[in-house]
Amino acid sequence: MRRLPLRQHVVTAGRALALGTMAVADTVLIALIAVSTLFMFVGVIVAFPPTVKLVRWRTKLARRLTGRWLGAEVPASYLPPPPPVRPQADGWYRHERQLYKTPWWPEWNNRAKWMITDPATWRDGFWLLVNPFVGGILALLPLAMVGYGLAMPWYWMPQVAPLGLVVAAAGLAATPWLLRFYGWWTRLLLAPTTRSLLASKVRRLDQVRQDTADSQAAELRRIERDLHDGAQARLVAIGMTLGAVEELMEKDPAAARALLAKSREASSTALTELRDLVRGIHPPVLAERGLGDAVRALALDSPLKVTVTVDLKTRPEAPVESAAYFSISELLTNAVRHSGAERVWIDISGRGKTLRVTVTDDGSGGADPSRGSGLRGIERRLAAFDGVLAFNSPPGGPTTATLDLPYALVTPESDTPRMPRWKWVIVSFGWGLGWLPLFPQGLVTMVLKLVGTPERSWFLALYLPEPLQWPLIVFNILLGLTLYSLAFALPLVHSQKHRMAQLAPGSLRLDE
Structure with a gap:
């Protein structure tokens, strides 16, 4: 640990005094927990939820101070709260076998059950129960050593003043170390558990699944509209033209041949539209050659000067490739339509298991994801694979979009790293x-x-x-x-x- 100046030692001592005082004051909350727990065991749980809220406020304060003062960020570890109660078809609200006219009691019962069954509630209680002892010792012991050392000449003899200064200096020097240990202990008890992380991940995946279903429904509607307005309309026109040709074959052969020529042109146009539609669903080059060559094909079709750099040792899975490809295609389209750019640089690389794509253009910048649906669509597309979009577009440019798709690349690394x-x-x-x-x-x-x-x-x-x-x-x-x-x-x-x-x-x- 690096040496701290005297001022920093004084600040650290003040923080230790604050943490130690709060740890001693936690005995009041411990008494409230004991009373509410006793009431709960005799069937009265009215006091339990307010007490839990008070304890969670105290542990939230401990997490915030631990992160701000000790550099050990401690996120919350609670399970997601229950969804709001919805009425039945008859307007009543049900909780287990009971019916209520208002949602107040069902929601209160659900929140009480959520608090009682959440393991983080009991971990908070255990931390609060032990904190007066651990926090009091770790935070107040060095200050007690400082006071003891400074008071030694008065309690014993003036000759021990140098020894007292040594004891005080040792207590002051030990304060940062003990506070770091206190932060580690707080993080050990109050950090998220695997269960709470898994519950949050399941909740997020439910939201992502809903967004993905909506995006797929919109994509199907777009394909249906393109087929109805494009290829289907042309095929119907070709059928009507061939019907007219049958009627003109004997009366006006020249007109029939002209209609046949138009039918051939229409069939060629319909075939081209169907190929474009298929390419928009899943490009054949992406399935056959992979993400790098598919993006190079995009670059050749773009009116801008596009430079593509690919550094991938392994090929991502097909759904991930598709999401990355269409995200890059959307970013290229935005650069052509809105940025006024002349050059675009696309970098595709792998960092461990993460697929990272960076798209940069020299346009005018000023793009805002909140004003357009294209970037929101990219975010929804990437969210299905835990991917994120980082967007930077200051006025005047350049515009840089970074796509990160974790766990997209399969690497031979061990899944269970050994302890150092x-x-x-x-x-x-x-x-x-x-x-x-x-x-x-x-x-x-x-x-x-x-x-x-x-x-x-x-x-x-x-x-x-x-x-x-x-x-x-x-x-x-x-x-x-x-x-x-x-x-x-x-x-x-x-x-x-x-x-x-x-x-x-x-x-x-x-x-x-």
């Missing part, structure tokens, strides 16, 4: 030596100190001067707890990160 060696060393060290400072040099020494026994044996703290005995005892206890906590939590956090990386879109690597 340095973490295994910490785990082994924690389990192997954590008992030494915690028990004989910590808890046992503390008991002997409280009892006042003259026995010193090999308890090192009892051989020190009186002012240093308690600080060393507390330090040994904290050291042992820290070693055991790291040994237990490192494998757990590593596996949890891997599970969350599989559920969270775009998280392609683990921060080791």
Whole structure:
């Protein structure tokens, strides 16, 4: 950890004092939780939802302060709330076997059930129950060491003033480390679980599925309209023309031949329109040659000067290729129609399992996704594959659109990355030596100190001067707890990160 200036140490000490004060004040919330839980067990759950809301407000504050002060962002971990209650055909609202005239009671019951069955509710309660002890020790202990060190000359003798300054400086220097450990502990308990991430992902996939179904219905209507107004109309006209030819074959052969020539031209035009329609549904070059050659074919047909760069080691799946192809086609069309550009650069590359496409033009810029349906259509198309569209178009240009499709490329990487060696060393060290400072040099020494026994044996703290005995005892206890906590939590956090990386879109690597 880098050295911090004195001002930063003072700011850190102030934050530690605030966190420690809030941790001690959490005892009031613990009492409210105990009362509401007791009422719930006797059948009165009216007080439970308000208490849960209050606890969630407290944990939300803890997440925000942990992210702002300690640099450990902690997102919420709650399951999605229940949907609003809808009335039946007769206007009544049903909850299980009960009918209600208004939606108030069904929604209250659904929200109460949602809070009770959400594991994050009980994790919040456990964090709040332990926080006065852990938060109080980690946040207030270094400040207590500072106060103890500064007060040593008055409580003992003036000659120990240098020693007191050393103790105060040690407490001030240990504050950032203990706060970082407090942030890690808060994140461990309050971060999203695999279940909550999976529930959020299922909810998002439901929305994406609905958007995809709407887009497919609109696409089918467009194909139906193109067939009705284009090829179908021409085929009907050809049939009518051939009927007229049959009538003119004997009366006016010259007119019949002219109509046959028009029919041949109409059939050629209808064939061309059908080929364009098929190409708009799924281009044959995309199925046969892949995304790179299909985009190069687009570039050849474009009136702009288009440069295509492709760096793909593996070919994406056909649905992903189709989504990327039509997104690029839409961006090229926008560049031709609206930007006034002369050149377009298209870069297609693979980064791990992510397919990334960057389309840049030298047009006038100023494009706004909120004003047009084309870019919204691209976003909906990419959302079906957890893809995102990043769009940057300042006035005056250039316009850059970046398409990211995670998990689009199949790579031979292992699905279960091993824990780094340095973490295994910490785990082994924690389990192997954590008992030494915690028990004989910590808890046992503390008991002997409280009892006042003259026995010193090999308890090192009892051989020190009186002012240093308690600080060393507390330090040994904290050291042992820290070693055991790291040994237990490192494998757990590593596996949890891997599970969350599989559920969270775009998280392609683990921060080791």
